[in-house]
Amino acid sequence: MLLLLLISSAFVLPWAGAGRIIGGKEVKPHSRPYMAYLKIQVTNKTATDRYSCGGFLIRPDAVLSAAHCVDENGTVKVTVILGAHNIHDEEQSQQRIRAKKWVIHPNFHREGHVNDIVLLKLETNATINAYVRTISLPRHNEGVRVGTECEVAGWGLTSLERRKTDVMMKVVLEVQNDTLCKPRFRKYQRQSMMCVGDESRRKSTYKGDSGGPLVCNKKAHGIVSRARKRHIFPEVFTRVSYFEPWIHDQLRRFALQELPASPSSQ
Structure with a gap:
């Protein structure tokens, strides 16, 4: 489901093109109207690569996702x-x-996926309707208690066998204590990252889910x-509340770039 990038402490695998939710179930169609599917094409001198990631609409012209999805x-x-x-x-x-x-x-930084966040500006505004809507973001440094059940959705792989x-x-995952992730992930930073997962080890995001949202309390x-x-x-998720000031600064810059030039600047 969600493009959750599975990366070991020794091997960092690009979640771009990564998978789907493991141990989850199909959502009611169009019940998550904030979800975005990112089709990504990377062309260099020798080849063209295509893969997908997740994302979510936060304004009619703006989508949040994971930086590693487009850092190519x-x-x-x-x-x-x-x-x-x-x-x-x-x-x-x-x-x-x-x-x-x-x-x-x-x-x-790709090593450790530190500050793994990107804001995409859409070419035209999305039409907000029953199928397409924005999702709210937490306030700066607004926390989520350990043990809180949250949901992740996406189109990533549904098994380690790449189904x-x-x-x-969708899959329901629980917020874990940071002490669980810190010794397992190099460069884990509690302020900007969240430790999340299913202790039964039956549910998870996987390749193709990267960039999708962890939704807690709507x-x-x-x-x-x-x-x-x-x-x-x-698993490690980027903590959105830590980046709230940066997000709003970029949204303000997007808006200013759309304003017509003043006579004095022409």
Whole structure:
């Protein structure tokens, strides 16, 4: 389901193109109207690669996702699909919009997926309706208690054997204590990351889920970021509340760029 990038402490696997939710179930169609499916194409001198990631709509013109999804060498093109349930059907509910530009956090580091967040500016505003809506973000440093049950949805792989799904899946995961992730993940940072997972080790996000939201109490508190190779527990999510000031600063910059030039600047 969600493009959860599974990364071990020794091996960092790109979640771009990564999988689907393990141990989850199909969602009621169009019950998560904030979900975005990112079709990503990377072209360099020798080849063209195509993969997908998750994301979520926070304003009619803006989508949040994981930085590692678009941090690639070569020419990157991103098409955002909103209002989808079966991603391989041409559903009338779907809106396909090119990403005009995107801003990766300036302190993003692929090693350890530190500051793993990107804000994408859509070429045209999404039409808000029953199938496409925004999701709220937490306030700056608004916390989520250990033990809180949260939900992740996406179109990622549904098993370690790389089983695929065309429809959106969901899984319920629990917020874990940071002490569980700190010794297992290099460069784990409690302020900017969340430790999440299912202690039974039966449920998880996986490849293709990266960039999707961890929804707690109806807010997008996390972004699918990384996990250890061939381990589905625990997982690391980007902590959205830590980046709230940066997000709003970028949204303000997006808005200013849309204003017509004043006579004095022409």
